Amino acid sequence: MSGTEKTIPRYRPIQRVWHWLFTLAFFVLLFSGLGLFIPAVSAFTASAAGRLVHRIAAVVLMGTPVLYLITDRAGFLQLIKDSFTYDADDRTWFRHFIPYVFGKARNLPPQGRINAGEKLHHAAIIIGFVMISISGLMLWLATMPPTLHMLTLIIHDVTMVLLAVLTIGHVFFVFVYGAFSGMWNGSVTEAYARLEHPKWLAQMQAKK
């Protein structure tokens, strides 16, 4: 972003704090969970200290959306609503997905505050979050028969793998399309907003 480029405010400081806290907890959980399968580190991750680290990160992960709701109710509810609401432009957007993946998006149908791909990503994260939290709490707190325990463990692990794959995609698109500044310093360039979120840009300009 050059010093003279026009920028548009996108994420408030508190939204950025919760996003990065959630991300930190997510990676601690991912690596402390994956570590159980890696012989070089499994002695630590399976130890009392390793299990404590996993549980502390789990509490932070589950607590962050609650803190988001308490501190920025409008932002939180908007995220939930937008993630599960798709208009005709969003449905057409999915037809441009292949060129979009290769960073060659042209003539995209106009998108609102979050584009159709982000909506799908965020919706999957929300569903995955609910599944990982419920299965994690069951593994932590419930005494289950062996079959149910094994099923819960499989759901927990598979959900985490899917969330990790989604995160790789999320980070890929963030950098291909230059969205990072929105979550870093709170603003995006007008050029980015015009390409990715023209309906949202028009709303922001009308508000001024």
Ligand code: HEM
């Ligand atoms: C290094 C890792 C990450 C980077 C660089 C990153 C970057 C970003 C950026 C730039 C945005 C704003 C996109 C926009 O302007 O539309 C965003 C939003 C978001 N990201 Fe990430 N992210 C990361 C990790 C994660 C993880 C691990 C998750 C969840 C598993 C996640 C879930 C979300 C969600 C749900 C939003 C929407 C937030 C809201 O509307 O309040 N991110 N991320």
